[in-house]
Amino acid sequence: MRASGIPNSSFKDxxxxxxxxFNSQIQNRGFTLEVKVGNSxxxxxxxxxxxxxxxxxxxxxxxxSSLNNYPTVAVYIRLKRNNTATYTTIPTNTxxxxxxxxxxxxxxxxxxxxxxxxxxxxxxxxxxxxxDVKNFDNTVTLPEVKRADLISQGSGRYNGVTKEFTxxxxxxxxxxxxxKFDGDKLPGITSEDVLVNKLTGNDNVGVxxxxxxxxxxxxxKVAVLSSAGANEALKFNAYYYYKGGTVQSGPIKSQTEFTFxxx
Numbered sequence: 001m002r003a004s005g006i007p008n009s010s011f012k013d014x015x016x017x018x019x020x021x022f023n024s025q026i027q028n029r030g031f032t033l034e035v036k037v038g039n040s041x042x043x044x045x046x047x048x049x050x051x052x053x054x055x056x057x058x059x060x061x062x063x064x065s066s067l068n069n070y071p072t073v074a075v076y077i078r079l080k081r082n083n084t085a086t087y088t089t090i091p092t093n094t095x096x097x098x099x100x101x102x103x104x105x106x107x108x109x110x111x112x113x114x115x116x117x118x119x120x121x122x123x124x125x126x127x128x129x130x131x132d133v134k135n136f137d138n139t140v141t142l143p144e145v146k147r148a149d150l151i152s153q154g155s156g157r158y159n160g161v162t163k164e165f166t167x168x169x170x171x172x173x174x175x176x177x178x179x180k181f182d183g184d185k186l187p188g189i190t191s192e193d194v195l196v197n198k199l200t201g202n203d204n205v206g207v208x209x210x211x212x213x214x215x216x217x218x219x220x221k222v223a224v225l226s227s228a229g230a231n232e233a234l235k236f237n238a239y240y241y242y243k244g245g246t247v248q249s250g251p252i253k254s255q256t257e258f259t260f261x262x263x
Contacts, residue, residue, distance in 0.1 A: 006066045007055040015054035018102040018113055020045035023095050029087040033097055036076040041227055075099060077118050094120040129175030129262050137165035140238050147247050155244035157208055163238045171228035175262035178221040181209060183256035185218050193218040194241040195254035204245040207254035210237045
């Protein structure tokens with residue numbers, strides 16, 4: 001589709017998505033709809049409403065002169081189905097969705113709606129989102145810390161030293177990715193989760209894992225990627241955690257297992 005107008009600060013000509021209508025017959029087969037405008041991420045239909053498709057995808061009003069027969073930004077749709085049950089075949093040429101566009105001129109909307117029709121013409125091929133763990137830091141060694149420094153800071157996460165570690169993923173079909181760390185928790189701490197020391201002695205010191213500066217809950221999934229690509233490097237940080245009480249000189253060791261899930 002092409003449009004003409006003057007998309008500058010005076011005329012404010014632009015074209016936006018007015019509505020997204022999803023065929024209920026396709027919905028009844030267990031499918032959901034997602035929309036993509038230009039190079040944007042895939043989004044829910046409601047999130048696509050109001051997105052600009054002309055003169056660009058940002059509704060920029062900096063063009064100094066008129067644009068005649070200028071193409072709109074590409075609009076895509078895709079169907080998703082998280083159900084393996086059989087469904088009635090979708091006949092060729094079935095209407096999947098209708099996206100209606102509306103022109104804006106001088107800051108006011110035109111009443112005319114321009115429809116984009118999306119029809120089914122082919123077959124449904126299952127797309128399975130997958131990720132492979134390419135490599136990861138299976139041993140994370142925190143720098144040494146003096147017993148006196150640990151105690152003097154008081155109970156809680158010790159911020160004097162930390163160790164970053166990385167888990168590298170290679171994903172297909174841009175899945176949403178979550179991770180869950182499991183392990184034995186240090187008892188006596190109700191506000192946060194800390195991995196227990198597995199060595200004899202120093203029962204009051206453990207290790208805490210953070211992602212994006214937020215402590216992770218042991219045994220609970222946390223979203224880490226909304227649209228994973230072929231090369232993803234997830235960064236985590238390990239910290240000492242002192243819950244108070246006596247501390248002896250010597251090493252500590254904590255263990256955890258991580259599990260990724262994606263959709």
